[in-house]
Amino acid sequence: MAYIKSKKLKSGGTSHTVYWRAGGGRGGDWCNETFDDSDLAERFKDLVNGHGQQWPPGWVKGRGFVAEEEPPLPPAELFPAYAHAYVALLTDISDHTRVNYTRFIDNHMVPWFGELSVSDRGDKIRRDHVSRWILDLQQGSPGPLHPAGTKRRAYAPKTIANLHGLLFSILQSAVDADPALRDSNPCAHTKLPKGNDTEDDEVFLEPEEYSLLRAHLRADAVDIIDALVGTGLRWGEVTALQPRDFTLISKRPTLRVQRAWKRRGEGGGTFLGAPKTKKSRRTLVLTAEQVELFQRLCRGKKPTDLIFTAPEGGAWHSGVFHAHRWKPALDGANAAGLTKRPRIHDLRHTHTRRG
Numbered sequence: 001m002a003y004i005k006s007k008k009l010k011s012g013g014t015s016h017t018v019y020w021r022a023g024g025g026r027g028g029d030w031c032n033e034t035f036d037d038s039d040l041a042e043r044f045k046d047l048v049n050g051h052g053q054q055w056p057p058g059w060v061k062g063r064g065f066v067a068e069e070e071p072p073l074p075p076a077e078l079f080p081a082y083a084h085a086y087v088a089l090l091t092d093i094s095d096h097t098r099v100n101y102t103r104f105i106d107n108h109m110v111p112w113f114g115e116l117s118v119s120d121r122g123d124k125i126r127r128d129h130v131s132r133w134i135l136d137l138q139q140g141s142p143g144p145l146h147p148a149g150t151k152r153r154a155y156a157p158k159t160i161a162n163l164h165g166l167l168f169s170i171l172q173s174a175v176d177a178d179p180a181l182r183d184s185n186p187c188a189h190t191k192l193p194k195g196n197d198t199e200d201d202e203v204f205l206e207p208e209e210y211s212l213l214r215a216h217l218r219a220d221a222v223d224i225i226d227a228l229v230g231t232g233l234r235w236g237e238v239t240a241l242q243p244r245d246f247t248l249i250s251k252r253p254t255l256r257v258q259r260a261w262k263r264r265g266e267g268g269g270t271f272l273g274a275p276k277t278k279k280s281r282r283t284l285v286l287t288a289e290q291v292e293l294f295q296r297l298c299r300g301k302k303p304t305d306l307i308f309t310a311p312e313g314g315a316w317h318s319g320v321f322h323a324h325r326w327k328p329a330l331d332g333a334n335a336a337g338l339t340k341r342p343r344i345h346d347l348r349h350t351h352t353r354r355g
């Protein structure tokens with residue numbers, strides 16, 4: 001049986017040491033544990049006796065009861081590594097979409113979740129993390145891991161919903177993993193911000209508004225903007241047009257949309273591929289005004305030449321066009337009285353309203 005032996009210390013205090021033979025037999029090794037408090041020593045002695053003259057489970061000599069240490073979290077379960085791996089293995093998206101998803105993760109998620117776990121181990125992503133993220137996106141506030149002084153803009157409800165949908169899919173894959181990494185998806189019950197019912201999310205221009213904006217475009221940008229408004233094509237489609245896409249000498253002149261610019265991947269540049277969807281591969285009947293525009297643009301070009309080219313030759317880059325043609329035109333039109341500030345993509349809405 002365990003027993004206690006007390007000893008006066010030179011410091012004036014008293015130590016209380018519990019002694020016992022492991023297993024209680026004469027051949028067992030002597031074990032001991034020392035306490036400064038006699039009551040603690042008595043409790044420990046009772047524990048040793050209650051466990052058959054063995055160390056109480058979970059007790060570490062000199063430290064007391066110590067919770068079993070959880071193994072370190074694998075780096076693959078941290079949000080950045082897991083999210084990137086998830087996107088890399090998606091089989092139903094284009095390289096362009098994969099690049100966009102990766103950019104969304106790095107720019108709009110990692111600054112909030114970069115040090116958190118997608119699993120139930122470690123410091124895991126919880127509902128309150130997701131809610132805080134949504135509020136920061138809505139208010140244009142930086143995340144916890146953004147450098148000091150970072151400025152961000154507030155995002156529209158639709159953009160927030162798109163980002164939330166990607167985060168939901170990433171975390172749901174952790175729930176569906178075999179074996180599962182977590183029990184539930186913290187995005188499952190998020191209440192997303194709603195748009196202002198008094199405002200129209202689709203920015204479109206009345207004819208007079210478009211004329212005002214058009215008057216502020218540089219000369220080499222007028223034709224491409226007229227084509228976007230007249231046809232309703234996407235930027236990647238209209239900048240991929242070639243003379244072979246038109247049947248202009250006909251009672252029913254048409255334009256066949258059969259290619260668009262695509263991204264190869266991170267740092268891989270662009271290439272001409274199929275339009276965004278099967279439905280996007282379509283034939284448009286052209287008006288007399290559009291026939292005149294495209295006849296002029298196709299004149300002197302080979303069938304596979306681009307009909308819209310940048311000043312230095314080659315295809316227009318969307319970022320360059322926006323910065324050096326579209327934005328200056330908007331600034332000028334706004335100064336002249338235009339109250340709207342549409343994106344280039346919003347010209348599709350202007351086309352629809354005209355139709």
